[in-house]
């Protein structure tokens with residue numbers, strides 16, 4: 411049993427490589443423009459893991475920072491960045507309280523990383539810290555689970571899949587045994603990576619926890635922090651998909667604007 415799945419960055423990176431990072435960054439830039447930020451010169455990815463999004467921003471000439479607190483992820487992301495000879499700085503810090511070398515116009519928190527903030531206090535502290543690191547009228551875009559999964563108790567995303575990359579096959583089971591404590595609103599489940607390489611199979615497992623967050627809770631915590639208002643909402647990384655109860659809307663994407 412591993413302590414955290416995030417101590418296995420290479421395997422994590424293969425497991426989640428089905429995502430189209432270029433398209434996702436196109437969406438982030440478009441969503442920011444629709445919210446009034448059309449010329450981004452600096453950004454930060456919070457809970458960046460392998461830093462796929464901030465490295466893509468830096469490829470587009472934008473000053474980019476990635477923030478993560480897991481040593482293995484930070485080392486891995488720093489190596490990828492230096493291999494690419496990119497000016498994307500990976501910083502080891504806790505996103506509940508952090509300081510970037512400069513204020514940025516855009517911050518993003520992708521793929522349900524926000525649910526790693528396990529308490530309301532953590533979320534408010536995080537929102538305050540993000541606001542402190544943003545320029546005036548800066549934007550914060552968060553990709554979260556669609557809240558329908560809290561109310562009908564079925565995951566909003568598929569939780570078993572397989573990816574093969576350069577001869578390494580990774581089968582992922584992301585908490586298909588999930589249970590949620592209705593009092594704490596904390597979910598818990600087993601994450602398993604089964605890795606096949608050179609005719610050998612290895613299994614890595616750990617227990618992950620996450621915070622189930624409804625739109626109502628998010629609105630209340632945003633009000634409590636007093637630092638942001640919701641500028642737009644989407645149901646996918648696609649500005650044509652509204653945030654509603656249709657099947658197409660499988661995410662809760664919030665575009666937050668920092669109060670002046």
Ligand SMILES: C[S@@+](CC[C@H](N)C(=O)[O-])C[C@H]1O[C@@H](n2cnc3c(N)ncnc32)[C@H](O)[C@@H]1O
Nearest residue numbers: 416457458459478479480504505520521523526
């Ligand atoms: C689900 S992964 C997502 C990584 C990346 N955003 C992506 O889309 O692939 C969550 C990442 O957030 C990091 N993380 C979780 N809580 C954090 C915290 N309080 N401070 C900094 N990093 C955190 C973990 O180490 C992990 O790398």
